[in-house]
Amino acid sequence: MSDSMTAGSRVAQVDALRGFALLGILMVNVWFFADSSHLTGGRDPSTASPVDLGIRFAVATFFEGKFYLLFSLLFGYGSVVLAAAAGEDRTRLMTRRLIFLGVLGVAHGLTLFYGDILLTYALAGTILVAAGPAGPRARLGLAVGITLGMALLLVAVAVLLPVGGPAAGDLPAMPISPTATPAEALAANAATYGVVLPSVVFFQGPLALAAFFAGSALAMLGVLRPAVPPRSILWRVVVLALPLGLAGAAYAAYLDVWGGGSAARVLATALSVVTSPLVTVGYAAALLLVLGSRAGRVVTAVLAPTGRLSLSNYVAQSVVLCLVFTGYGLGLMDRLPPAVVVVVVVVLFAGQAAASSLLLSRYWTGPLEWTLRHIVRRVPRKGSGPDGA
Template sequence: MKFSSKDPPVVVAEPPGTSSRIADVDALRAVALLLILLVNIAFFASGYPFHLVPDPAHDSWGDQAALWSVELLFAMKAYLLFAFLFGYSFTLQLDSAARRGVDIVPRFRRRLVGLFVLGVLHAVLLFQGDILTTYALLGLVLLAMRRVAVGTALRAAVLLTAGIGFVLALAAVGGTELVTDPAAALAAGQRSTEALQGGLGSVIAEHVRQLPAMVGTLLVQGPLALSAFLFGYAAGRRRLLTDVAGNRQLLRRVQRVGYPIGLAGAVVFASGGGTGNLTGVTVGVLTAPLLAAAYAATLLEFFATDRGRRVVTVLAPAGRMSLSNYLGQSVLCVLVFTGVGLGLAGAVAPPVVLLVAVAIYGVQVAASAAWLTRFRYGPMEWLLRAWTEQQWPRLRAADPA
């Protein structure tokens, strides 16, 4: 594998009046979309995961291997990578606003309001595990910290991760159980699966019933997402993703530390029962950021190769339309697994569920490339931009400036 320090990241021209995009960042975001789908699709395919117990109908060694692999490689890592990119992209928006001489505060606040509304609709109509509402709320904290130094952001990120890990460790030592009554959890999982097999009203009612439980999950995910925001903010201020060659030693150190520690923690997390075991969750909280960082470092180095640049060209359009694709994943999963569509909830084995995820992602990659040959933005990106800018931006790529 050869790297050339003379090759900068690919830059894609944006519509006139907007900032250029870094294709490597879009490709990295596209990979994060796949990882998120591989984790989230289990919650569409069965009602049991939301109750932190496995579906008893799928207990073969192949089923267990598929579930274990997802817990090992992607769970608690996928959304951190996505959150890191949210923080990084925030610095690009800051730079763009500074170049144009506009105040980012009201614009970014409107953007966050738009994300929050989309997140609420997403949680109620499509997927109660929505992350957009969390990003919208935490984005206010990120906005308030827009002038902090890189060192301050890094220290705050580390303290957030260590703090939530310490609290969880105390709870684990104190004997706290996430699943206090396995029999009741299994019964609840069956009821949830049956609800998902129903029509639109049944699906929405199930989502609403699960929303209070999601608040507890966000008490852990929220601080970790904010920590990832701040790591992304620090990386953006250091131009880490725009100067891979100049930061190669740092990226290599991230991999040397992140893989052994992150994978060791992931083994403990996955083998201990994943999100259903508090000790495993504690270890995951402390080590998942390192593994997610190692993934990002490896991908950035790969993108700098000749083969990697070809991959970037294929994946970048999906990353440019990340909001549309994130919501689109939920739409397609609802159509496949709930009674709104094929009604396959509870009937598809985990290995096949993962194949469905890969197929959905493949469709999205192809559709994103085709869409962006005709349009400047993804449909949801265009809608959010219209709300943020308080005017209708031109959508068609052929429109004059």
């Protein structure tokens, strides 16, 4: 495939990156379904097994805070592509798109997954649209400023917290618990959504907005369009970003799992805020290197269809996890060992990759993507569409 792309065509590498982000998001989100203690800090290190703690540490180090940032970067990137394709109608079309995502996010959060990010995306996206005239340098500056500001705020909170006291992010008396019936599952999820939503909006929201700005700046600078960066540059990004980022992420995960106090947990979050962007950029560069290698066609064939149907797959993940772990289905919350939960993630994503490929061999888009385009453009337009669609 040629690296040169027109304004309205898709870049397979972008879809593959989006599919990769979905895999990482699934690995993070599954614990909110599988483990009733996850929302309030996870299992007690003094009673959990070494294997369970090792899995928790690995997920915190390699996944938490990294992949939703990658997805957010791509959202910002896609906003620029969509705006270019929309021409004079860009504001109206983007507004409709954000309203749709907001409404879908509320429905998703109330009924399926209380940690939904779509409403937060819609709110942060309105700020991104309002910053339309800002150039790439200003957007990168805003991204760095927001990220560092959030980290410094968390450090200040950690300093002010009493050692061993309740963490700022702790949510006492959470209504989420193992459920046995669909009615119980719906009630528990809706109640938890009301409690969790402010922290998602006011913590993840600014960080997502920072990634939106960074992604839109990269699109303006021509990264991936019209060509993927040279391999020498990608290798340089991997070498400079990943070792430092993962070292910081590992220390943050250690503080989170074994730190033993509220201040340590908040400090771990602050460190994660700073180091996660490095890991995210390193992951993206590493995957682009893989996609340009001999194995690239196989990896693209697995990831790109999944990423092309990212909205449908994101919601479908919640549906399947609800059926496995809550009263909507089997009710296996707290009943599967963490190692088996990881297997569930691998099997589910493999199924989504196969289903996405099969669906795209018969149809031109997915159900939620079709609905979004129909509402935004009023007329369902056939074709693959730009990367942000």
